[in-house]
Amino acid sequence: MSLRIIFMGTPEFSVPTLLTLVDAGHQIVAVYSQPPRPGGRRGLDLQKSPVHQAAELLGLPVFTPVNFKDPDEREKFRALDADVAVVVAYGLLLPEAILTGTRDGCYNGHASLLPRWRGAAPIQRAIMAGDAKTGMMVMKMDKGLDTGPVALTREVEIGPNMTAGELHDKLMHVGAKAIGEAMVALESGNLPLTPQPDEGVLYASKIDKGETRIDFARDAADVHNHIRGLAPFPGAWFELEIGGKPERVKVLGSELAEGNGPAGELLSDDLVVACASGAIRLTRLQKAGGKPLPAADFLRGTPLARGTRIS
Structure with missing residues (x-):
């Protein structure tokens, strides 16, 4: 039957x-x-x-x-x-x-x-x-x-x-x-x-574009959950100055990391970012108009040094 x-x-x-x-x-x-x-x-x-x-x-x-x-x-x-x-x-x-x-x-x-x-x-x-x-x-x-x-x-x-x-x-x-x-x-x-x-x-309200920007002034666990909850679509993002102008960068992967510092500051050369408390490592990123890249490949095209501020 x-x-x-x-x-x-x-x-x-x-x-x-x-x-x-x-x-x-x-x-x-x-x-x-x-x-x-x-x-x-x-x-x-x-x-x-x-x-x-x-x-x-x-x-x-x-x-x-x-x-x-x-x-x-x-x-x-x-x-x-x-x-x-x-x-x-x-x-x-x-x-x-x-x-x-x-x-x-x-x-x-x-x-x-x-x-x-x-x-x-x-x-x-x-x-x-x-x-x-x-x-x-x-x-x-x-x-x-x-x-x-x-x-x-x-x-x-x-x-x-x-x-x-x-x-x-x-x-x-x-x-x-x-x-x-x-x-x-x-x-x-x-x-x-x-x-x-x-x-x-x-x-579970529909995801609004206004909530997709990453706020590094939150605790590391909250930032990490925000990033992975919006990956791959619509994608959480921050702004970074590239070539003298602000550019939006999506973060499609992250993990909790060790470190403390001013919120939004890079604590290492491998994309460890300070949050309000603790830190996260950005593991997968995508520039506007580009394709998703592992952090190492992203950094080859867009070098970012320790101490850089992102927001």
Whole structure:
């Protein structure tokens, strides 16, 4: 036997889950993804999402509504006669007509240990807060923001130097496996649901460009978490005078280091920077318009001596 599933997702993070459901033999009756967006070097070409592209390669029907306000869109969804909808990073709010538009409702793969880090940026916020662990949760969706009962949890440790990009890649495969297991249990009628606790709720607000600049006047651990939580995108950054003018430099990797000094001062020739307390070593950097480089390669093109101030 297999389930009739509507899959709803948009970015690369969602693709392994779609492939897992297909490989398990479920019938994917439709794929929903966000509409193609302007892309390419000049932003003139409409680019389909990673999920949209994967679905087309699999020969699956794809729908890309802007929203579900149109009654015809809601009826089209219901007419698919699906057992369940699986939602992974779809990016659109689902009205009640969609949440109840299949026999067993909608199940979401969410990248945090709910109720901690509900919302848009759980991976980045967990690292920026210095969390030692996170995970993937399979949750039955309700009208709230990531408030539904939890069906399945898989914890993942966050290494001391792990970046958001590395954690993203780990969680998307853990999540795909978790969704696959949850659908097996749902099909057999053995998928228990546990309400989320009222305590420990935190919201993972979307990353704002205004918070990406590095503030070396914070403790070293906070600066380190800020850098790795924003790597590789959008990237934490500082300004450095190069060729007589300020230039933005992204930091895509760092580690805690020994040393003390005025905040923002280089304490060594290998990019150890003083913070309010302690220091960090910058390990991977990228100048505007350049490619990411290990610190040693960056320094060959942009020598920086001990005592240089960055901000």
